[in-house]
Amino acid sequence: MSDPRKIPAPQPNVENQRFFDAAAQGKLLIGQCDACGQPHYYPRATCPFCFGATTWVESGGKGEIYSLSTMRRGAGAPYTLAYVTLDEGPAVLTNIATDDHDSLAIGQRVSVRFTPTEGGPPVPMFAPEGE
Amino acid sequence: MTIRNKAYIAGAFEHPTRLAPDKSTPQLHAECAAGALADAGLSLKDVDGYFCAGDAPGFGGMSMIDYMGLKVRHTDSTETGGSSYILHVSHAAQAIAAGHCSVALITLAGRPRSEPFGRFPGGAPEAPFEGWVGSTTHNSYGMCAARHMHEYGTTSEQLAWIKVAASTHAQYNEHAMLRDVVTVDDVLNSPMISDPLHRLDCCVVSDGGGALLVVAPEVAKSLKRPLVAVRGAGEAVKGPRGGMNLDLTTSAAAVSGPAAFAEAGCTPADMKYASIYDSFTITVLIQLEDLGFCKKGEGGRFVAEGNLISGTGKLPFNTDGGGLCNNHPTNRGGITKVIEAVRQLRGEAHPAVQVPNCDLAVATGIGGSLGVRHGAATLVLERQ
Numbered sequence: 001m002s003d004p005r006k007i008p009a010p011q012p013n014v015e016n017q018r019f020f021d022a023a024a025q026g027k028l029l030i031g032q033c034d035a036c037g038q039p040h041y042y043p044r045a046t047c048p049f050c051f052g053a054t055t056w057v058e059s060g061g062k063g064e065i066y067s068l069s070t071m072r073r074g075a076g077a078p079y080t081l082a083y084v085t086l087d088e089g090p091a092v093l094t095n096i097a098t099d100d101h102d103s104l105a106i107g108q109r110v111s112v113r114f115t116p117t118e119g120g121p122p123v124p125m126f127a128p129e130g131e
Numbered sequence: 132m133t134i135r136n137k138a139y140i141a142g143a144f145e146h147p148t149r150l151a152p153d154k155s156t157p158q159l160h161a162e163c164a165a166g167a168l169a170d171a172g173l174s175l176k177d178v179d180g181y182f183c184a185g186d187a188p189g190f191g192g193m194s195m196i197d198y199m200g201l202k203v204r205h206t207d208s209t210e211t212g213g214s215s216y217i218l219h220v221s222h223a224a225q226a227i228a229a230g231h232c233s234v235a236l237i238t239l240a241g242r243p244r245s246e247p248f249g250r251f252p253g254g255a256p257e258a259p260f261e262g263w264v265g266s267t268t269h270n271s272y273g274m275c276a277a278r279h280m281h282e283y284g285t286t287s288e289q290l291a292w293i294k295v296a297a298s299t300h301a302q303y304n305e306h307a308m309l310r311d312v313v314t315v316d317d318v319l320n321s322p323m324i325s326d327p328l329h330r331l332d333c334c335v336v337s338d339g340g341g342a343l344l345v346v347a348p349e350v351a352k353s354l355k356r357p358l359v360a361v362r363g364a365g366e367a368v369k370g371p372r373g374g375m376n377l378d379l380t381t382s383a384a385a386v387s388g389p390a391a392f393a394e395a396g397c398t399p400a401d402m403k404y405a406s407i408y409d410s411f412t413i414t415v416l417i418q419l420e421d422l423g424f425c426k427k428g429e430g431g432r433f434v435a436e437g438n439l440i441s442g443t444g445k446l447p448f449n450t451d452g453g454g455l456c457n458n459h460p461t462n463r464g465g466i467t468k469v470i471e472a473v474r475q476l477r478g479e480a481h482p483a484v485q486v487p488n489c490d491l492a493v494a495t496g497i498g499g500s501l502g503v504r505h506g507a508a509t510l511v512l513e514r515q
Contacts, residue, residue, distance in 0.1 A: 005265060007263050008262060008263050009263075010258075010259040010260070010262060010263055011258065011259055011262070012259045013259065015256075016259055016260070019259075019260075020259070031373070038373070038375060039373075039375070040372075040373030040374060040375060041260075041373065041374040042256075042257060042260040042261075042374075044256065047373075048372050048373040049372075049373060049375070066278070066377055066379075067274040067275070067277050067278035067281070067379055067502075068274060068277060068326075069269075069270040069271075069273030069274045069276075069277055069325045069326050069327075069328075070270075070325065070326045071265065071267070071269065071270050071324075071325045072322070072323045072324060072325060072326070073322070073324050073325075076265065079265055081264055081265060081266055081270040081271070081273075081274060081325075082274070083274065083371075083374075083377060083379070085374075085377070089374075089375055090373060090374035090375055091371060091374035091375075091377040092374060093260070093261050093264055093266070093371070093503065094264060095264055095265065106277065106278065106281045117263060123263050
């Protein structure tokens with residue numbers, strides 16, 4: 001394996017600072033609409049389906065890979081970009097943390113693994129269940 | 132109000148450079164503008180509308196309008212990535228139909244080979260959540276391809292046929308970056324960039340640019356060029372929108388395409404030629420399905436066995452070699468799609484790839500990142 005990819009620090013704003021505060025506590029927050037009840041990710045102040053106000057709730061942090069692509073070239077390769085569909089419904093654009101990228105597949109079960117960044121709060125990657 | 136027959140593309144110019152370390156980006160924009168004006172037989176003082184997107188240096192259109200010495204009464208800098216310039220033709224036609232301008236200039240230029248640039252415009256609401264994931268165009272489009280393969284059984288061999296067709300056309304284009312005809316095996320044996328996309332599934336990186344002139348009917352009819360009418364247009368933007376019911380195998384072209392055909396009063400089967408934005412092979416396949424050239428999931432079979440090759444295939448596409456082989460100036464391929472469609476409709480494509488009696492063509496594009504957020508624009512053009 002080449003050098004692990006350096007993960008740049010996210011730059012939260014006043015709207016989403018609490019997401020990263022929760023991440024530092026090991027909690028993955030998703031948005032839930034107070035009006036229509038639908039969950040969504042990334043969380044935001046207004047619902048992307050009905051424009052209602054939202055409450056941010058903790059996800060169980062488990063789901064399955066919707067799609068993925070493993071970057072084979074350039075700095076930090078290999079690393080895997082993926083959408084993970086959480087059991088609550090929303091898909092999360094993320095990375096799959098693993099040493100065995102070739103064994104990953106669509107439909108595979110994964111769970112959240114918070115990963116340190118370069119001088120910032122941790123970010124929610126996912127790892128195959130059991131790893 | 133419809134734009135049908137309210138505007139014509141009177142000038143089209145593709146800059147011949149593919150590497151321009153000795154020229155500034157504003158200079159390339161101006162050279163493209165001059166080329167399109169010469170093509171149409173118009174002068175800079177005729178221009179009363181200006182359109183550009185995020186590749187134009189400065190703040191919206193203001194810097195380039197001042198740099199080139201334009202006097203305009205209408206400007207628009209709508210940004211949908213590489214599809215912007217297809218959309219600008221539609222917006223220019225709307226402005227002309229409303230009487231807000233009569234000669235609209237659209238320019239694109241940039242130097243990503245000479246001067247690489249980054250991603251993520253400041254302040255985007257998704258940036259804190261996605262800025263760290265290492266998303267590039269390669270792996271974003273790679274996820275779309277992986278999902279398409281998973282759902283529909285599409286294969287790398289089928290995707291490779293798209294590159295084979297583009298390379299078959301590019302051999303005749305003296306300006307094309309890649310002129311060697313390649314085989315399916317060449318594509319499959321090229322290095323994996325981001326699964327399942329190989330190097331030869333990816334477009335070129337080129338410096339350069341292009342320009343278009345969209346004009347009012349009375350202006351078009353006063354010129355000595357063939358009449359290429361804007362017959363219909365559509366546009367759309369799509370993103371993961373909260374991540375619910377994510378669908379990476381359908382693009383915003385599923386909205387922009389049918390809208391363009393409806394306004395034009397015709398169907399995909401009526402098209403003699405198609406310019407289809409080919410940032411990657413998968414981009415072409417998904418747009419073919421979304422525009423209705425075949426059903427969703429059948430794109431792999433549609434493109435296989437040379438069916439996109441001019442003269443032998445059922446749908447000649449990207450006869451200049453497209454982004455896959457010819458040119459992808461400043462990482463934005465929309466304008467070259469319109470330019471080659473105009474060449475085909477005028478009968479000015481290379482004789483080896485010219486479609487006989489080409490009177491109806493479609494130009495369609497995806498800008499931004501297909502796997503994350505993207506814009507789509509579609510134009511139906513007619514030779515009159």
